[in-house]
């Protein structure tokens with residue numbers, strides 16, 4: 001965790017937050033600290049719910065990614081927290097991925113802050129020693145899928161929803177740490193196919209390729225995650241946490257070592273005219289669609 005804090009501090013993401021605003025002895029809510037999240041920790045079960053709450057689609061703007069990193073870090077340090085469930089309060093959408101309106105015609109300095117915040121959000125969730133699970137009750141494209149990939153266990157709702165890394169289709173080339181996380185989860189062959197094609201998956205296919213661990217009716221999604229969480233947090237935390245670190249440390253070290261390089265490469269790509277044109281056209285399409 002020292003590593004996560006160092007990374008966050010280096011990225012200017014970590015700031016002093018009030019320890020907690022206590023509602024009562026067994027249930028505490030950090031929500032007052034956050035604009036785009038609800039964070040509730042049940043001190044009795046030692047499980048926190050980190051609920052993405054940026055309507056209309058939980059698109060991830062720079063501040064929201066900073067908040068997710070800070071909240072995860074804060075929970076990681078809280079002795080009363082053994083598990084974090086990430087879910088969404090937006091019906092049928094887990095997260096629509098990066099906020100394209102912030103990426104469109106972004107200034108270089110802002111983009112750097114934005115990308116550092118994405119790196120920090122991922123590495124904080126991926127690197128935390130506490131158990132993390134995603135209750136994916138709707139669409140999870142691109143960075144929505146990245147949040148889910150960073151967790152230890154994913155349950156998705158049945159329905160006409162999509163999950164996956166569609167970056168190629170947006171003209172955005174894949175970067176190393178997202179590629180590594182996908183391949184670690186779904187394997188080399190699936191990675192070669194899905195990442196080149198920018199493929200999105202319906203829940204049953206996502207289950208087949210191992211992108212999610214379970215698919216259940218929507219109303220059972222959160223209860224199913226809660227049931228699994230109850231089991232996972234029973235495992236002695238020290239042993240489980242160290243085992244998790246052992247498995248994830250290499251990826252964390254790689255990201256830390258190559259974060260600047262990633263930023264440099266992605267700044268060049270994302271601010272290039274062809275990608276900016278694609279994002280512009282995509283935004284125009286979304287506006288037309290919602291006017292219909």
Ligand SMILES: CCCC/C=C\CC(=O)SCCNC(=O)CCNC(=O)[C@H](O)C(C)(C)COP(=O)(O)OP(=O)(O)OC[C@H]1O[C@@H](n2cnc3c(N)ncnc32)[C@H](O)[C@@H]1OP(=O)(O)O
Pocket residue numbers: 056057059093095096097098099100101139141142143144146166167170172173174175178286287289290291
């Ligand atoms: C190189 C690797 C690292 C890079 C990592 C990540 C890259 C990204 O994340 S890029 C972003 C990719 N995201 C997408 O392609 C998803 C785009 N959105 C959708 O496909 C749909 O909105 C979605 C399926 C999520 C939901 O569909 P609907 O339920 O039909 O809702 P609407 O499409 O009407 O959307 C509602 C509302 O939200 C706005 N919106 C949606 N997505 C985004 C977004 N990514 N950024 C900004 N705004 C977004 C959309 O415009 C609508 O707004 P209003 O018109 O104001 O209602």
